[in-house]
Amino acid sequence: MFDLLLLPPIYRALLTLMFAGSTFPLAGVMVLRLNLMQLRYTLMHGLLLGGALSLALDLPSLPVYLAVCVLTVLLVLHMSRSGGMNMGISSSFMMVMAVALAAVITQVADVPSKDTLELLWGSPFTVRWPELAAFALLSVAIVLFTILDWRTVNLMFFDRDVAISTGRNVRAHETVMVFLIAFSVAMSMRFVGALLIDALLLLPAVIALKRATSVRNLFITASLAGLGTAVSGFMLSLFFDLPPSSMIALASAILYIVVPKRRVAG
Amino acid sequence: MSGYLDALDKGVSLALFDGGRVIFTSGGKWLHPLFEAEEFLRSSGSFAGPLCLHDSISGLAAAFLTIRLGVSKVNIDMVSDLALELYAKHGIEVHYTKRVERIKCITETLIRPDMSLEEAYRLLRKKADLTSGLSLRLEHLSFSYGDRRLLEDVDLYLEKGDAVILEGDNGSGKSTLLRLILGLERPDGGRILFDGETRRPPIGYIRQFSDRQNFPFTSWEVVALGLPDGVKDRRAEIELALRRCGVYHLKDRCFFSLSGGEMAKVNLARVLASKARLLLFDEPVASLDRDSRIAFADIMTSLSVTEMPTMIIVNHDRLLREALPWPVRRLEGGRLV
Numbered sequence: 001m002f003d004l005l006l007l008p009p010i011y012r013a014l015l016t017l018m019f020a021g022s023t024f025p026l027a028g029v030m031v032l033r034l035n036l037m038q039l040r041y042t043l044m045h046g047l048l049l050g051g052a053l054s055l056a057l058d059l060p061s062l063p064v065y066l067a068v069c070v071l072t073v074l075l076v077l078h079m080s081r082s083g084g085m086n087m088g089i090s091s092s093f094m095m096v097m098a099v100a101l102a103a104v105i106t107q108v109a110d111v112p113s114k115d116t117l118e119l120l121w122g123s124p125f126t127v128r129w130p131e132l133a134a135f136a137l138l139s140v141a142i143v144l145f146t147i148l149d150w151r152t153v154n155l156m157f158f159d160r161d162v163a164i165s166t167g168r169n170v171r172a173h174e175t176v177m178v179f180l181i182a183f184s185v186a187m188s189m190r191f192v193g194a195l196l197i198d199a200l201l202l203l204p205a206v207i208a209l210k211r212a213t214s215v216r217n218l219f220i221t222a223s224l225a226g227l228g229t230a231v232s233g234f235m236l237s238l239f240f241d242l243p244p245s246s247m248i249a250l251a252s253a254i255l256y257i258v259v260p261k262r263r264v265a266g
Numbered sequence: 267m268s269g270y271l272d273a274l275d276k277g278v279s280l281a282l283f284d285g286g287r288v289i290f291t292s293g294g295k296w297l298h299p300l301f302e303a304e305e306f307l308r309s310s311g312s313f314a315g316p317l318c319l320h321d322s323i324s325g326l327a328a329a330f331l332t333i334r335l336g337v338s339k340v341n342i343d344m345v346s347d348l349a350l351e352l353y354a355k356h357g358i359e360v361h362y363t364k365r366v367e368r369i370k371c372i373t374e375t376l377i378r379p380d381m382s383l384e385e386a387y388r389l390l391r392k393k394a395d396l397t398s399g400l401s402l403r404l405e406h407l408s409f410s411y412g413d414r415r416l417l418e419d420v421d422l423y424l425e426k427g428d429a430v431i432l433e434g435d436n437g438s439g440k441s442t443l444l445r446l447i448l449g450l451e452r453p454d455g456g457r458i459l460f461d462g463e464t465r466r467p468p469i470g471y472i473r474q475f476s477d478r479q480n481f482p483f484t485s486w487e488v489v490a491l492g493l494p495d496g497v498k499d500r501r502a503e504i505e506l507a508l509r510r511c512g513v514y515h516l517k518d519r520c521f522f523s524l525s526g527g528e529m530a531k532v533n534l535a536r537v538l539a540s541k542a543r544l545l546l547f548d549e550p551v552a553s554l555d556r557d558s559r560i561a562f563a564d565i566m567t568s569l570s571v572t573e574m575p576t577m578i579i580v581n582h583d584r585l586l587r588e589a590l591p592w593p594v595r596r597l598e599g600g601r602l603v
Binding site for chain 1: 466470480518
């Protein structure tokens with residue numbers, strides 16, 4: 001099995017999963033705490049629109065999808081801040097719009113919908129060096145944001161109004177945070193597949209939430225849980241010759257089940 | 267100068283003695299030597315006593331401050347009748363060289379003999395500009411939710427270190443007024459000035475947390491959120507704030523698992539650690555038990571005579587109103603009365 005690790009697609013996949021596994025759960029903590037689950041769904045559906053557009057216009061899929069992601073996030077932020085809708089409602093609105101537009105483009109441009117849907121099933125083995133570099137950059141950005149912006153992130157976690165009362169530019173920090181989450185979801189979707197998004201992004205954060213004794217501890221535990229499940233799931237997939245997505249998701253699920261919830265006094 | 271009954275040395279206007287030993291002298295003017303002596307006593311710990319004081323001049327204002335220092339004997343070169351009465355009322359032994367009807371100083375006209383020690387002390391600290399607060403001015407502030415006019419031409423001026431209780435019926439706009447000051451809402455008209463400027467400073471804000479959230483903030487982490495940027499000894503500041511609010515023992519406990527009273531105290535510690543010059547409280551004691559409300563009021567009273575930030579408390583609670591001798595303003599029909 002270890003011979004396989006010497007093959008470029010295999011070790012690139014492993015490196016990708018190590019980057020994503022150790023840092024995407026940090027973004028997952030933000031998704032959970034700030035209740036951005038709906039935004040995550042919207043970005044997943046945005047992939048359909050991006051895919052339909054790229055196929056219709058015969059353009060490379062990743063730049064088109066990233067452009068759709070950026071546009072979606074900007075519209076969601078704009079609507080939630082000026083249109084009287086919260087982020088959940090504006091995300092839902094954009095999700096419906098993305099699916100509708102994707103359906104129209106698919107119909108009008110005669111794009112095979114099967115090809116569009118196939119984009120949902122990325123594989124870590126398809127990652128090339130440029131994409132690996134992009135994963136590494138995104139991972140560094142998430143870690144740097146979490147560390148350098150620690151106080152503001154925590155204040156936003158605690159209470160948005162209290163964060164604003166301290167004089168911090170919460171909107172700017174929130175925008176950066178939402179974009180980091182968006183790119184994490186987008187990169188995960190395109191290269192490791194829809195199934196792995198939750199396994200990489202959310203499950204480690206949920207597992208950490210069961211045990212964490214402090215917010216600092218929560219981030220560290222989520223990162224370690226993500227790295228552990230990503231690597232162990234990947235190695236199991238090589239050993240049993242099964243898809244890595246399902247094995248990583250399974251490893252996360254098992255860890256979630258076996259880790260007991262910490263008793264909290266009070 | 268070997269004792270408080272001896273003449274003051276040249277250039278000295280006040281001397282403080284621990285028994286027969288001089289422990290503090292000042293050559294300052296007006297009431298400043300008394301504030302300096304207070305600071306000296308606060309930072310120096312305890313003395314064997316009795317504490318005695320020799321002051322060059324003492325009117326009613328100085329008498330209030332002297333009594334508050336905890337001295338038992340005073341020697342005053344020139345004392346007013348009203349000051350003598352106040353000293354006698356508090357059982358302080360007084361020696362004096364010259365007695366006058368009143369001291370000619372504008373401060374004497376501001377102080378009344380029937381004031382409480384705390385009331386007079388607050389007023390004098392404000393006059394001495396020894397408050398950490400800022401001035402807050404609301405000018406012709408108005409705000410609507412849709413068609414409903416909630417606030418109409420609201421004017422309010424708070425001097426540095428002022429503290430006020432804001433009352434009104436449910437939906438009268440009390441919390442909205444706080445949100446406007448915080449910058450969470452934009453007024454339809456009017457403006458808000460902080461020390462004469464529209465630029466909003468960091469504000470200490472407490473609102474009621476009643477829900478138990480599944481997130482592992484420790485009390486220590488919550489207080490750390492309040493620290494201003496650039497604090498050197500973060501641990502000491504957090505510990506001090508937690509101890510002052512009597513919740514140091516909860517430092518490792520999950521904030522959202524605490525009782526309402528404990529949460530309120532940890533939140534208060536967060537605000538104390540922030541050293542914000544303006545503190546806003548939105549029904550901070552709602553749903554707290556009686557003991558917690560009393561403890562909260564005690565800390566607020568202490569704040570209002572020590573650091574003296576400018577404070578507004580939105581309150582419905584009768585016990586808190588009675589415990590805090592602060593002016594009460596009511597919001598009625600969108601206006602402050």
